[in-house]
Amino acid sequence: MIQKFIFGNPIETDAVVQKIECIKSDIPYWHQSEKIVEGTKKLVFTYAMADEDIVYGLGESMRGINKRGYLYRSLCADDPVHTEEKTSLYGAHNALFIVGKETHGIFLDDPGEVVFDIGYTSRNVLTITCGTDLTAYFFTRGTILELIREFRTMIGRSYIPPRFGLGFGQSRWSYANEQEVEAVARGYRDNQIPIDSIYLDIDYMERYKDFTISDERFPDFPAFVQKMKKEGIHLVPIIDAGVKIEAGYPVYEEGVKKGYFCKNEDGSDFVGGVWPGRVHFPDMLDPEVRKWFGGQYQFLLEQGIDGFWNDMNEPALFYSEEHLKEVFDQIEAYKDKNLDINEFFAFTGMVSGIANNHEDYKRFYHQMNGKRVRHDAVHNLYGFNMTRAAGEAFEELEPDRRILMFSRSSYIGMHRYGGIWTGDNQSWWSHILLSMKQMVGLNMCGFLYAGSDLGGFGANATEDLVLRFTEYGLFTPLMRNHSAAGTRHQEAYSFENTENFKNIISLRYFFLPYLYSEYMRAALNGEMYFYPMAFLYPNDLHAGQVEDQLFVGQGMMIAPVYTQNATGRYVYLPECMKMYRFRSPSDFDVELFESGHHYVDCALNEVLVFVRPGYILPCSDAAMTGTVKNADSMDLSRIVLLSNAAESAHYLLYTDDGYEKDYENASHFIHIDMDEEGDIQVTRGKNAGEYAKKECGLEVTRCI
Numbered sequence: 001m002i003q004k005f006i007f008g009n010p011i012e013t014d015a016v017v018q019k020i021e022c023i024k025s026d027i028p029y030w031h032q033s034e035k036i037v038e039g040t041k042k043l044v045f046t047y048a049m050a051d052e053d054i055v056y057g058l059g060e061s062m063r064g065i066n067k068r069g070y071l072y073r074s075l076c077a078d079d080p081v082h083t084e085e086k087t088s089l090y091g092a093h094n095a096l097f098i099v100g101k102e103t104h105g106i107f108l109d110d111p112g113e114v115v116f117d118i119g120y121t122s123r124n125v126l127t128i129t130c131g132t133d134l135t136a137y138f139f140t141r142g143t144i145l146e147l148i149r150e151f152r153t154m155i156g157r158s159y160i161p162p163r164f165g166l167g168f169g170q171s172r173w174s175y176a177n178e179q180e181v182e183a184v185a186r187g188y189r190d191n192q193i194p195i196d197s198i199y200l201d202i203d204y205m206e207r208y209k210d211f212t213i214s215d216e217r218f219p220d221f222p223a224f225v226q227k228m229k230k231e232g233i234h235l236v237p238i239i240d241a242g243v244k245i246e247a248g249y250p251v252y253e254e255g256v257k258k259g260y261f262c263k264n265e266d267g268s269d270f271v272g273g274v275w276p277g278r279v280h281f282p283d284m285l286d287p288e289v290r291k292w293f294g295g296q297y298q299f300l301l302e303q304g305i306d307g308f309w310n311d312m313n314e315p316a317l318f319y320s321e322e323h324l325k326e327v328f329d330q331i332e333a334y335k336d337k338n339l340d341i342n343e344f345f346a347f348t349g350m351v352s353g354i355a356n357n358h359e360d361y362k363r364f365y366h367q368m369n370g371k372r373v374r375h376d377a378v379h380n381l382y383g384f385n386m387t388r389a390a391g392e393a394f395e396e397l398e399p400d401r402r403i404l405m406f407s408r409s410s411y412i413g414m415h416r417y418g419g420i421w422t423g424d425n426q427s428w429w430s431h432i433l434l435s436m437k438q439m440v441g442l443n444m445c446g447f448l449y450a451g452s453d454l455g456g457f458g459a460n461a462t463e464d465l466v467l468r469f470t471e472y473g474l475f476t477p478l479m480r481n482h483s484a485a486g487t488r489h490q491e492a493y494s495f496e497n498t499e500n501f502k503n504i505i506s507l508r509y510f511f512l513p514y515l516y517s518e519y520m521r522a523a524l525n526g527e528m529y530f531y532p533m534a535f536l537y538p539n540d541l542h543a544g545q546v547e548d549q550l551f552v553g554q555g556m557m558i559a560p561v562y563t564q565n566a567t568g569r570y571v572y573l574p575e576c577m578k579m580y581r582f583r584s585p586s587d588f589d590v591e592l593f594e595s596g597h598h599y600v601d602c603a604l605n606e607v608l609v610f611v612r613p614g615y616i617l618p619c620s621d622a623a624m625t626g627t628v629k630n631a632d633s634m635d636l637s638r639i640v641l642l643s644n645a646a647e648s649a650h651y652l653l654y655t656d657d658g659y660e661k662d663y664e665n666a667s668h669f670i671h672i673d674m675d676e677e678g679d680i681q682v683t684r685g686k687n688a689g690e691y692a693k694k695e696c697g698l699e700v701t702r703c704i
């Protein structure tokens with residue numbers, strides 16, 4: 001059951017797609033009050049937590065899968081240092097799922113700042129502080145899995161990438177010209193490491209101008225795109241939110257002429273500073289501007305591009321012109337002063353506080369349905385609507401073909417138009433674990449196509465870190481190695497032992513039939529792709545506390561190693577499991593484990609995969625024989641099964657050409673049935689019997 005509550009006069013955010021009648025009563029279980037924060041009236045919702053309650057949700061945020069014991073702030077931020085004390089990252093996903101004495105969920109559809117104090121101030125008190133205009137949704141229904149499905153039905157189906165988006169991608173800020181991109185392609189080809197995409201960061205553009213290509217660096221871009229495609233590689237360019245102010249640049253000039261940019265209070269165009277220097281921000285909240293901005297992607301689609309990543313759309317703001325001027329005036333005043341400790345820190349604080357200053361969000365305005373809205377009230381919608389602009393345009397321009405799209409900033413609702421990457425993480429061991437925890441919250445909030453910069457974005461990486469990061473990342477739907485300018489190179493061929501990288505990345509392609517099917521199941525049914533153990537073993541109290549093992553679908557459990565120099569790790573098994581220890585798709589050993597705590601060896605070049613009793617997992621036979629180049633050209637018709645089934649078992653495999661959008665078409669579904677003797681039956685059709693006995697073109701030859 002879902003209940004909807006309206007407070008004040010909320011803005012329509014389009015986070016929710018289901019029509020729900022609004023009711024006039026208090027939110028069950030929650031107490032409502034008001035308070036004044038820095039002169040502004042706020043609504044406060046309070047919930048008394050029981051000791052055993054677990055609080056899940058909040059999408060992309062810091063800390064644990066269980067969010068208890070800290071404070072989180074939905075205020076999309078461009079912050080490249082993800083340390084434990086941070087309260088905001090790039091996304092705002094205001095949904096909480098409480099499991100315990102009164103299992104329920106709550107979603108605060110408020111695109112301004114929202115603060116979640118989950119036992120931070122007082123251990124058993126959960127308070128949510130929001131604006132006074134918002135829509136709240138309260139939902140209850142059986143188990144946590146049913147609750148999630150209820151919520152996901154309400155917010156609509158998650159984005160589905162083309163299949164190549166589930167292949168491996170290599171990125172760096174930046175491969176700045178044809179030669180550098182070709183060197184990467186060569187690095188992969190020469191070492192026979194499969195790869196589907198190479199990413200283009202800001203330097204492919206002409207002086208950081210969106211929807212331009214530097215002629216000097218890419219003299220014949222369409223031909224180059226085709227050349228790479230022939231090698232099986234998709235080029236995926238970045239698009240930034242800010243439009244450079246430069247006379248003669250058509251996107252800028254047209255935007256100004258048509259009044260498409262965010263405005264100052266006096267109606268002039270707001271100026272911010274980002275990569276290109278001074279920019280205007282397209283008013284993504286206005287449907288007409290969205291149509292215009294989305295239409296710009298055609299410039300790249302026409303040149304053969306079929307994937308994008310949207311960056312800096314919190315929006316990141318190095319400075320506002322107005323504030324910068326105030327700072328310079330103040331510096332002038334400090335100049336001849338004898339600065340004591342207080343003044344000195346006020347001075348350095350002022351300078352370091354120029355970038356992404358929240359006060360700047362009060363300096364500019366949007367146009368929403370004929371109404372002027374100050375940015376701070378809708379801040380968290382900007383990245384969502386930039387990606388929606390692209391997504392809506394793709395529907396028109398490419399009605400029959402999926403386009404790869406993911407964004408840095410997001411809000412619930414954006415999950416229908418694209419995925420996300422978790423932004424500027426670091427080459428830190430702790431960020432492997434952080435990413436695992438983030439995936440759970442993200443999945444609950446509808447973001448299935450997600451992943452982190454493998455190897456870490458900032459700081460210098462070492463070979464062992466990149467390998468361990470990749471061993472985890474081979475299960476995230478977005479599997480991309482990315483790093484910052486100036487850091488040590490971390491491509492799969494940049495270290496001493498390239499063979500290890502080749503083997504690990506090949507495993508991605510080995511698991512692809514399973515991972516793809518699980519992705520489609522999660523997207524089409526509003527379910528999880530990554531499950532924390534607690535969701536599958538609700539009565540196992542210890543399972544509820546495990547945050548460093550995840551289920552990929554309900555049949556496969558992973559336990560990545562995220563500690564430097566470790567040659568194994570502790571694993572908790574709520575039931576007996578079969579473990580595969582993979583060194584490559586064709587080199588592995590198998591062990592059976594009883595339930596309980598185990599120390600399991602896992603050398604640097606090994607990946608542990610546990611199969612739950614009663615499950616069969618379809619993998620690619622082609623990957624075992626080492627013939628895979630990429631996801632597009634993969635022979636998916638020969639399947640081998642990993643299995644832990646003493647009795648009969650069943651798997652519903654999803655297959656298609658990787659681009660078509662008729663997801664519900666029954667012919668995409670293949671039932672694999674294995675009986676007690678290990679005999680395998682394969683039939684096509686969504687409901688068993690639909691295409692029964694029909695030739696299904698699938699060979700399920702072996703069972704490991």
Ligand code: MIG
Binds near residue numbers: 202
């Ligand atoms: O930080 O375009 O998160 O992935 O490489 C500067 C350059 C802006 C931030 C993105 C990062 C990207 C970088 N961008």
